[in-house]
Amino acid sequence: MKYICLGYYDPARHAAMTEQEREAMFDECFEYDDHLRVNGHFVGGEALQPSETALTLYWKNGKVATTDGPYAETKEQLGGILVLEARDMNHAIQLMSQHPAVKYGTIFEIRPTGDMTEITNASEQRRRKFIAH
Amino acid sequence: MPPNAPEDLSRTIETLYRSESGRILATLVRLVGDLDLAEEVMHEAFAAALETWPQTGLPDKPRPWLISAGRFKAIDVMRRRARFDAAQSDIALQLEARVDQAPQEEELEDDRLRLIFTCCHPALPSEGQVALTLREVCGLTTEEIARAFLVTPATLAQRIVRAKAVIRDKAIPYQVPASQELSARLGAVLQVVYLVFNAGYSAEATGAELSREAIRLGRLMLDLLPEPEVMGLLGLMLLQESRRAARSSADGELILLDRQDRSLWNRDQIAEGIALTESALRSHRFGAYTLQAAIAAVHAESSSAASTDWRQITLLYDRLMRIQPSPVVELNRAVAVAMHEGPAQGLCLIDDLLAREELANYSLAHSARADLCRRLGRLPEARASYEKALALAPQQAERRFLSGRLEELK
Numbered sequence: 001m002k003y004i005c006l007g008y009y010d011p012a013r014h015a016a017m018t019e020q021e022r023e024a025m026f027d028e029c030f031e032y033d034d035h036l037r038v039n040g041h042f043v044g045g046e047a048l049q050p051s052e053t054a055l056t057l058y059w060k061n062g063k064v065a066t067t068d069g070p071y072a073e074t075k076e077q078l079g080g081i082l083v084l085e086a087r088d089m090n091h092a093i094q095l096m097s098q099h100p101a102v103k104y105g106t107i108f109e110i111r112p113t114g115d116m117t118e119i120t121n122a123s124e125q126r127r128r129k130f131i132a133h
Numbered sequence: 134m135p136p137n138a139p140e141d142l143s144r145t146i147e148t149l150y151r152s153e154s155g156r157i158l159a160t161l162v163r164l165v166g167d168l169d170l171a172e173e174v175m176h177e178a179f180a181a182a183l184e185t186w187p188q189t190g191l192p193d194k195p196r197p198w199l200i201s202a203g204r205f206k207a208i209d210v211m212r213r214r215a216r217f218d219a220a221q222s223d224i225a226l227q228l229e230a231r232v233d234q235a236p237q238e239e240e241l242e243d244d245r246l247r248l249i250f251t252c253c254h255p256a257l258p259s260e261g262q263v264a265l266t267l268r269e270v271c272g273l274t275t276e277e278i279a280r281a282f283l284v285t286p287a288t289l290a291q292r293i294v295r296a297k298a299v300i301r302d303k304a305i306p307y308q309v310p311a312s313q314e315l316s317a318r319l320g321a322v323l324q325v326v327y328l329v330f331n332a333g334y335s336a337e338a339t340g341a342e343l344s345r346e347a348i349r350l351g352r353l354m355l356d357l358l359p360e361p362e363v364m365g366l367l368g369l370m371l372l373q374e375s376r377r378a379a380r381s382s383a384d385g386e387l388i389l390l391d392r393q394d395r396s397l398w399n400r401d402q403i404a405e406g407i408a409l410t411e412s413a414l415r416s417h418r419f420g421a422y423t424l425q426a427a428i429a430a431v432h433a434e435s436s437s438a439a440s441t442d443w444r445q446i447t448l449l450y451d452r453l454m455r456i457q458p459s460p461v462v463e464l465n466r467a468v469a470v471a472m473h474e475g476p477a478q479g480l481c482l483i484d485d486l487l488a489r490e491e492l493a494n495y496s497l498a499h500s501a502r503a504d505l506c507r508r509l510g511r512l513p514e515a516r517a518s519y520e521k522a523l524a525l526a527p528q529q530a531e532r533r534f535l536s537g538r539l540e541e542l543k
Binding site for chain 1: 169172184210268274277287290
């Protein structure tokens with residue numbers, strides 16, 4: 001099963017780190033990512049640029065509206081996502097609890113991916129019927 | 134051996150996971166001394182099998198291959214950790230030193246027993262024992278267990294995380310308890326098995342699966358530790374399970390013992406259950422599970438409720454009251470007395486019980502009372518008791534059954 005791990009971090013705390021501390025953290029984290037990759041657990045992952053670079057888009061008064069900045073302004077911000085392959089939720093927990101980012105203050109929200117197969121198939125059938133008529 | 138088609142192999146590996154993961158995990162726990170690490174490297178060993186076997190073909194002995202792969206993975210992990218934490222390097226060295234000792238078959242079975250005793254350790258909360266046993270011993274996933282117990286995977290995952298933390302923090306050893314404490318600790322294991330079974334007995338949707346798992350656990354325990362009470366519990370579960378097809382109608386309505394179509398009872402399960410119960414009884418070292426199995430066996434051998442040897446059942450409940458007194462046992466005894474000596478005598482006993490208030494909120498006590506009042510023609514009392522039972526009944530099927538009885542009395 002696939003689990004999406006959303007990594008939240010405190011930008012202020014990150015900024016306060018020395019260059020050396022930051023390098024040590026990256027080395028440990030990337031080393032662990034490699035370990036996950038070698039064992040087939042690392043399906044994918046991306047780091048995100050700081051939340052100031054975000055743009056939020058939504059529907060308002062019948063049209064699309066945008067604001068700059070992240071959707072939720074919180075002390076901890078989403079800093080990256082990791083897609084994990086694990087047998088079950090506790091396996092995912094076990095793998096992520098060893099991620100060095102955790103001890104450097106990253107908070108991981110782990111969520112199983114949703115199985116949309118049934119909904120997708122049903123939708124396809126509806127759309128096919130629509131075209132046939 | 135010629136290489137197999139990859140899709141065949143991945144199916145073989147999945148089957149192997151179902152049947153072998155419990156054994157492999159148990160041995161790895163002993164070798165690496167840590168449940169979390171053992172689990173992690175076992176998953177990695179299976180992943181390595183998926184990658185390697187399509188090229189090399191299925192090894193002659195997959196289990197030792199997987200154990201050995203897991204062991205090497207554990208050494209890798211320890212080495213990696215040692216790079217950031219010097220204390221870990223000793224453990225890696227120790228592990229490496231033990232790599233060449235191939236475990237014996239006998240030792241592997243002991244490993245399973247050790248793991249079961251750890252998962253059912255009395256220091257763990259009961260919910261944690263059940264979840265951990267189903268996951269670590271039976272190889273079910275967090276999501277499967279959560280579905281069976283109607284909780285979210287996140288809730289169940291936490292029970293497992295907490296139970297594992299207790300094992301770690303209290304340094305609970307992986308061992309079969311010494312003989313002087315074996316019987317008490319075995320009691321805890323059997324209780325977990327029976328909890329799983331009962332969850333399957335009453336659960337409406339996923340029940341059969343949990344009951345099967347409990348019976349599988351019971352068989353495993355019997356293989357590993359052929360004690361009379363293990364036989365008794367397995368016998369009890371088989372005898373209760375034998376009535377599964379008869380105890381609810383096609384549309385899910387509950388059918389009580391006296392109204393069941395006994396031709397639907399599973400004869401194989403009954404024969405096996407009775408044989409186990411008899412050997413347990415012969416040992417003279419049996420306990421409460423064996424006595425309950427003996428009661429179930431009397432029912433199983435009767436062709437109808439009327440021809441049942443209720444005197445024998447009453448006597449068995451008397452013995453059960455001596456070794457494990459409880460208001461629920463007393464209630465069941467009262468029902469047997471009602472069948473044997475008449476409803477008035479049974480009602481007397483139930484009224485005494487209800488007066489003591491321990492069972493005041495137990496729906497089955499009120500429905501038993503209602504049934505006896507009905508048989509005595511005391512219909513307003515019967516209705517009142519059915520209504521009380523209905524208000525307390527925890528399950529849909531039971532509520533539907535009670536509403537049906539109330540309808541009949543109108």
